[in-house]
Amino acid sequence: MSQQYPVVGIDVAKSFCFYAILTPSGEQFMKSFKAFNDKDGLDFVLRQIKKVEHAFNRKPAIVLESTGHYSQRIVHFFCNRGFKVFLINPLISHSIKSSLIRKVKTDKVDAEELARLFFLRPLQEFAKQEDYCFSLKTLSRAAVLLSEQRVTMINQLTAAVEQVMPAYTRVFSNVASDTSLKLLIKYSSPHALQQAPKDEIVSLIRIFHIVV
Incomplete structure (x- = not known):
């Protein structure tokens, strides 16, 4: 399946994310970019992803690390728009990335390496939950x-x-x-x-x- 999909790697932070987009063959599709996690920023991300959809006639896969409630917001944003989302345990992604030779450490590089994990090993797709179930689970954890x-x-x-x-x-x-x-x-x-x-x-x- 990894050879059929373009992929978007997302390095998640509190207020913004870095995005790296690769072709189905693992080549960089466009320059990595930063977008804020607000409506304008996410609308911009969707416009960039539309370019990928038009180029390959399919939605890209979305790959990101689990970073608590910051990543949960991004996961549900893309799930609700019909994307295949792959949420990775940081312990797994770190063990794989540490085996690679890294000359630099930047958010852009992390986003691209997350995208490349899609081609390196089978990943389990995130099972979308109904919004009310997700909200109930979040509130229950907080309680x-x-x-x-x-x-x-x-x-x-x-x-x-x-x-x-x-x-x-x-x-x-x-x-x-x-x-x-x-x-x-x-x-x-x-x-x-x-x-x-x-x-x-x-x-x-x-x-x-x-x-x-």
């Missing part, structure tokens, strides 16, 4: 990550409070509860908490619960 970060922060807060106010956790077993956090914000030291009038503390707790 899990935030949950893990929250647990870590609560553990760190509890450890700090136990050092500064050892008796505090006898009253508030959950240091991160809303009431506990409200008190810690207002009385951030044992002395401040001990010197605060009891009525003031009770009033603060009562007001907070009413607001909640």
Whole structure:
């Protein structure tokens, strides 16, 4: 299949990408170029790729490394427009590229080498997902990550409070509860908490619960 398709290699960055386009025989089709990852930049990329389609009467294959959410945006942009996309594990691409003699290291060179991987070994085509599935998966990953970060922060807060106010956790077993956090914000030291009038503390707790 690699001998039948032109190929576009993409070196992905946060705000822009470098693109290298090769013919089905592995020759450079046009000079590598840079385009920003906004509407104008991607429209420009599509116009350049149209030249490839007209020249070879078929859409080129798209090859890029997996770089987290930066590459995911580019993958779905091309998948939604009917391109065959090949998303490569960086460990695989790096091991192959490191075996090649590289006199220079630039984004343009990386884009071209990614394109050449299409001719060097069989690649697995990216399986396009429905947009809602992709969004759900992205949000689920974010929720899990935030949950893990929250647990870590609560553990760190509890450890700090136990050092500064050892008796505090006898009253508030959950240091991160809303009431506990409200008190810690207002009385951030044992002395401040001990010197605060009891009525003031009770009033603060009562007001907070009413607001909640």
